[in-house]
Amino acid sequence: MIFIADGQLKSVNINRSMIYWVPLFLFWLIWSVSLGSQNILIVFENYWQSSITMIAGSFVAGATPLGGGAVAFPVFTKIMQVSSSDASFFSLLIQSVGMTFATLFFISRNTMINWKVIRYACIGSFLAYPVSFIYISLENITVRFIFSEFIVFCAFIMLWKKQNQHLKSKSMYWAVLFGFFGGLLTAKIGSGCDVILYFYLVFICQYCAKDSIPTTVCFMAINSIYASVWLLFTSTPSEFVVGSWWASAPIVSIGAPLGAYVLSKLRANQTVIMIISIISIEVLSSLLFAPFSIMNKVTILITITTLLIYTVWQKNVKS
Template sequence: MNTLALRSILLIHLLTAGVVWLIWLGLNGGLDAFALVMNNWQVALTMVFGSFIAGATSEGGGAIAFPVFTKLLQIAPMDAKVFSLAIQSVGMTAASVVIIAMGVRVDWRVIRWAGLGGVPGILLGAGWLAPDLSPPVLKMSFTFLVSSFAITLFMFNRGIRLTHLSLPQTGQNEQWIIALAGFIGGVMSGLVGNGIDIITFSVMVLLFHMSEKVATPTSVILMAFNSMVGFLFHLGFTDAFTPQVQSWWLAAIPVVVIGAPLGAIVCSRLDRHAIARFLIFLIAIELVTSLWLIPLSRDVLWVSLSVGGGFALLYLMMYREKRYRPEES
């Protein structure tokens, strides 16, 4: 990307953010809007980092917001999850606009098939499963799930490997695989506020041998859509979008429309190895903080290890599958 193109993209980014800021100021009444940010500065500060990571990696902003809210700020997990979906529907949508404007390569077939699978998944997770599962079990299960992926990704990138820039095959089997990944990821998003991005990313990279350069922006757009579905569900069919969650959401909006697109721009400048290393580093932090801050009862540990072990086996099977491996020319 040359200097002129980068300036054009930054201009689109600033225009998009400017429109959102104007709407935000209009809805909150000028100075009252900035008072809202100051009164909820911990949330805004959290999303400075969360929004950048949401745009730059396959982990949504909820991957930062949910643990910080529940572990450090002692916010109820349901409120943290609903906030994550609500704020990702703004920040990751803004990042998606910039990704499309930059002409970054994404696989729209993955977005379409995983997106369709993700709709019933997130409705099932948010509407039926979430009320019956304890927050520590949910959070530690997700932590072990992504940690098992990080180990596999590390193994996958130890040497030089060839990658595809799009799905290598697009038959019915591939469509069902992607849709199933979207469904499982949607369930996880309904439980903890994010998940469809990292799970679909893992299938793209491990099974279909797609480049992280393509899989990352594809997962960002997918998470933006899934977050909007989850947010609208809570907005219309539950009472979870409380005035307190709404105030956090409004305080974070001006931050995420800057941070998430900026993350997408930075990601477009990195090579796939740097993206993989950055993602592994974030997951390592996720694991350490979860082990440090979440009480590990016998039930939590048993379920978490079972989920982590099950997904580790699944990731290993995808890692060893040779059908979609690129052939050397």
């Protein structure tokens, strides 16, 4: 056993915390110098709506497996009437900042991240992006419907499954497969691969809901960077996307790590309640504001009703 004096231990913790604070300082310095004081005011004046949206979006990105795009995409497309392609592009670009800093924050606090699962899942997701960008053409409203249905299942899975303390050994081929489907979804709406990896960790591997989130955050950060680079090389972002990024980038660099910090302070059941609440808001907003067909809305309501009945029945059987 190795004993470390209090002073030495404090020094180690301070040095490790620099993994987050030094990049954050450099990022803010580069951001402010690149824009200049006059342009900073202009950017915030023109794109303040994006900044406000990402205050909530970045917190969700760091504290849950949903990603900042799960907030940005519906708000931009439903409320701000931004095109789905711009909303998706922005989601990927801004998550490249926020979720990267959240990952650095987790690393600086020595939080457990399952790098093996991430490596295998990235094999699948990295293969999926060119397939989705080039060969798959779906209406974004269809993808949004699929996503809404999927996260409804995720919410109820968190209610059904008994959370274990240790990750069970599962074939990594499943991680590749789930990563691939996550990449297909993320290429269309700017988020989703973290939710699908969360599904894999909690449902397939029966991992603790709270402890799986840092892994999904890191996975989404890597995928956001990869997809953003792909898009920047193959297309040109609109003025709205660029301006919104400049106005939101410094906010998410702090907001996502703040969400990560709050996550570290919550108990597992509190984390589940928070995630289910956010999912409920997203699904409800989709039913109220998204231009779904009547059939799509009825399908979502039937799914929720069926899962509620099944959940109540399961609890009665166990009791």
